[in-house]
Amino acid sequence: MLSLNSPFLCLHSRFVGIGYHLQILSNGTIGGVHEPNEHSFLKLFAMRRGGVVGIRGIKSGLYLCMSREGVAHGAGQFSSDCLFKESLEENFYTTFSSLSHPGIYLALSHKGEAKRGTSVGRHQTCTHFLPRRAPNLNWWLKHSMAEIHAFKMTLDKVQQGIKARWRISSLTEISSKGKRTNSPGVVFTQLDVCELDWIGFMKTC
Structure with missing residues (x-):
């Protein structure tokens, strides 16, 4: 898990254990892609102490949100649905659970589609993520x-x-x-x- 104690924004993309990079498309769709692209470059930023974070797509400009029904989506306005609890698991993978809707986790299916967060748990592979540095991201942002x-x-x-x-x-x-x-x-x-x-x-x- 990346340290978020500094005021600086963390720029990175995330790689889920089943073989996808999480991406936020411009139409608000959340999904996964095998190779990193412009929509998989994410900005992770601290909101509160205790690992409460927000996630925003650099290309789309949308915030990652989770509804009470467990549907992950991108939104132009930040709200309480966009707050996630970042947790480091025993296997050193990271999980993201909704702060507003406890027990609902961010997950991707084996097809690279967002899974309903109410149907998965923290110990399932589909909810486990690893931070990865985006290639040439500094150049891309310029x-x-x-x-x-x-x-x-x-x-x-x-x-x-x-x-x-x-x-x-x-x-x-x-x-x-x-x-x-x-x-x-x-x-x-x-x-x-x-x-x-x-x-x-x-x-x-």
Whole structure:
């Protein structure tokens, strides 16, 4: 369990034991995905002492909430339904139970769908989570999807006229400061190239 005693926000995604990263979609749907994506980057923040936390999706901007019926969903406004008790279990996995509705746990099914929290317990695998650092999250947070799309369009323009598969070697004029393409004004540093590979726009360095 991550320490929440500091005033700083914890940015991470969470990996559930059955093989999914928890994600909060923009339409409020809660689910799981095998590979981390923009919707699985979560912000966990302390609300009270004793492990009471809130969880918010970075991309969707929605707070994770749990209804009295045990239905997990994303909401634009924070409420008492968005308060969770974070508990470290004996096996070092973490569980999240609703503070407003005791005995209701956050869980994902084997299909990656949110399970009704009233039908599961703290000792079931589907309720166990492990914290994982989101890859390149610091870089991701500095760039909106619009900026990344615009950058990809620039890459597409650079690719015009290149018949072979685009590789790093096709970028010319290598200097100590970075890599410059044949198109004037477009400069890629080695860091840019490596980081973009995670998003899937480029091959490995």
